[in-house]
Amino acid sequence: MGGLVLGGWASPATAAGGVPAAAGKPARRPLAERLQVCRPAGDPLDELLRRNLSFSEVWQQAQASGDPQERARLLQERWPLGCQVRPEALAEGQQPWAAILCCADSRVAPEWLFASGSGELFEVRCAGNTAFDAGVASLEYAVAALAVPLILVMGHSGCGAVQAAMATAPLTPLLQELVGPIRASLRPGLDLAGAVRANAVAAAAGLGQRSALLRQAEADGRLRIVAAVFDIASGRVQVV
Numbered sequence: 308m309g310g311l312v313l314g315g316w317a318s319p320a321t322a323a324g325g326v327p328a329a330a331g332k333p334a335r336r337p338l339a340e341r342l343q344v345c346r347p348a349g350d351p352l353d354e355l356l357r358r359n360l361s362f363s364e365v366w367q368q369a370q371a372s373g374d375p376q377e378r379a380r381l382l383q384e385r386w387p388l389g390c391q392v393r394p395e396a397l398a399e400g401q402q403p404w405a406a407i408l409c410c411a412d413s414r415v416a417p418e419w420l421f422a423s424g425s426g427e428l429f430e431v432r433c434a435g436n437t438a439f440d441a442g443v444a445s446l447e448y449a450v451a452a453l454a455v456p457l458i459l460v461m462g463h464s465g466c467g468a469v470q471a472a473m474a475t476a477p478l479t480p481l482l483q484e485l486v487g488p489i490r491a492s493l494r495p496g497l498d499l500a501g502a503v504r505a506n507a508v509a510a511a512a513g514l515g516q517r518s519a520l521l522r523q524a525e526a527d528g529r530l531r532i533v534a535a536v537f538d539i540a541s542g543r544v545q546v547v
């Protein structure tokens with residue numbers, strides 16, 4: 308299916324072999340191998356959660372300091388980023404090992420929360436973490452052309468889009484459209500935290516409903532779609 312839909316979009320990284328040795332120079336490793344130096348050997352979800360746990364510990368320590376520079380120093384010194392793909396490889400292709408669908412909120416940057424470098428995470432961001440047409444198409448590309456095995460759909464505490472969906476204040480036509488799927492996920496009596504969870508679960512379920520390609524990839528066992536919530540105060544991401 309991926310070949311038919313995305314035949315012209317094949318990732319160079321999935322097709323490239325090693326580069327033959329030039330006279331006097333050692334052969335370069337295949338591009339796919341060079342792009343995968345940061346790829347976890349085990350389960351990608353476990354790796355995301357492990358990195359986030361490490362982030363949240365530093366985040367909470369930094370929170371205890373009253374001085375902005377001291378907070379920045381703590382975060383920079385203890386930053387658990389341990390891997391970076393070589394820029395020359397990234398210039399030729401990408402092999403991200405997880406996709407994140409999350410809110411556009413300034414506090415929710417995935418590279419930060421998951422201590423990840425360039426080329427590791429494929430991201431789709433939109434206020435309220437709903438994937439509309441372009442977002443679903445982007446994730447189809449990630450799965451079909453880049454063979455991303457995991458989509459993490461991540462809501463977050465204090466989400467303004469979810470708050471807007473729960474409120475009755477007038478919205479512009481486009482914002483009205485944006486909160487439509489969030490409103491559809493809400494049940495009576497939910498507080499904001501419950502609404503954020505319900506919206507993350509609904510947004511994750513919606514991907515398979517809207518995309519035959521993603522549905523097929525899940526059915527084939529090539530893709531997992533998981534819902535989670537990020538708590539800004541603690542820095543923790545938890546699967547819901």
Ligand SMILES: [Zn+2]
Pocket residue numbers: 410411412434435436463465466467468469
């Ligand atoms: Zn948000």
